[in-house]
Amino acid sequence: GAVVSQHPSWVICKSGTSVKIECRSLDFQATTMFWYRQFPKQSLMLMATSNEGSKATYEQGVEKDKFLINHASLTLSTLTVTSAHPEDSSFYICSAIGPGHNGNQPQHFGDGTRLSIL
Amino acid sequence: GQNIDQPTEMTATEGAIVQINCTYQTSGFNGLFWYQQHAGEAPTFLSYNVLDGLEEKGRFSSFLSRSKGYSYLLLKELQMKDSASYLCAPMDSNYQLIWGAGTKLIIKP
Numbered sequence: 281g282a283v284v285s286q287h288p289s290w291v292i293c294k295s296g297t298s299v300k301i302e303c304r305s306l307d308f309q310a311t312t313m314f315w316y317r318q319f320p321k322q323s324l325m326l327m328a329t330s331n332e333g334s335k336a337t338y339e340q341g342v343e344k345d346k347f348l349i350n351h352a353s354l355t356l357s358t359l360t361v362t363s364a365h366p367e368d369s370s371f372y373i374c375s376a377i378g379p380g381h382n383g384n385q386p387q388h389f390g391d392g393t394r395l396s397i398l
Numbered sequence: 399g400q401n402i403d404q405p406t407e408m409t410a411t412e413g414a415i416v417q418i419n420c421t422y423q424t425s426g427f428n429g430l431f432w433y434q435q436h437a438g439e440a441p442t443f444l445s446y447n448v449l450d451g452l453e454e455k456g457r458f459s460s461f462l463s464r465s466k467g468y469s470y471l472l473l474k475e476l477q478m479k480d481s482a483s484y485l486c487a488p489m490d491s492n493y494q495l496i497w498g499a500g501t502k503l504i505i506k507p
Contacts (some may be wrong), residue, residue: 324441386443
């Protein structure tokens with residue numbers, strides 16, 4: 281149980297392109313989803329937390345107009361990187377937790393999306 | 399501030415036992431998670447401790463001492479597939495996970 285699917289797994293595109301990444305919880309309802317970015321050999325960096333039906337909460341330094349997050353249903357959240365540039369190239373990972381969050385539920389991660397901007 | 403301290407890298411032999419230590423400082427505490435992350439992949443959940451003591455789960459065990467801000471992950475009967483990074487992630491008072499760079503574990507035959 282607790283499977284999170286992330287798509288696509290790999291994206292290569294030209295600078296200036298917008299890229300949408302989908303995160304789906306397949307066998308549970310994800311009231312909260314998290315979006316992370318990870319550069320090689322570095323720790324996971326939380327970008328934003330999204331709750332179903334409400335606006336995402338962005339971490340300090342993350343541009344909300346550049347990284348658009350939509351959590352329209354209990355099983356789907358999307359991250360759109362708008363007008364991507366080479367410095368946006370990174371490994372983007374989503375995670376999700378189910379309802380009744382009381383702190384002891386682990387975050388279940390998608391497989392990640394490797395984004396390369398040329 | 400909030401921080402995590404883990405060794406950057408450890409090496410162990412196949413079939414042996416290894417202990418990965420983690421000390422942490424957080425604003426409040428709501429438990430501590432251990433995750434495994436293979437190179438180029440997303441993390442996978444290993445264990446959760448919220449009370450002091452040892453939690454055993456197969457070949458993996460995790461220990462917590464809240465008063466010392468200390469945890470360890472114990473891996474027994476090491477296999478080559480255990481080569482990965484191990485991430486210690488305490489949860490602060492806002493239920494947010496604090497992530498460090500993890501410990502890269504190298505298993506040699």
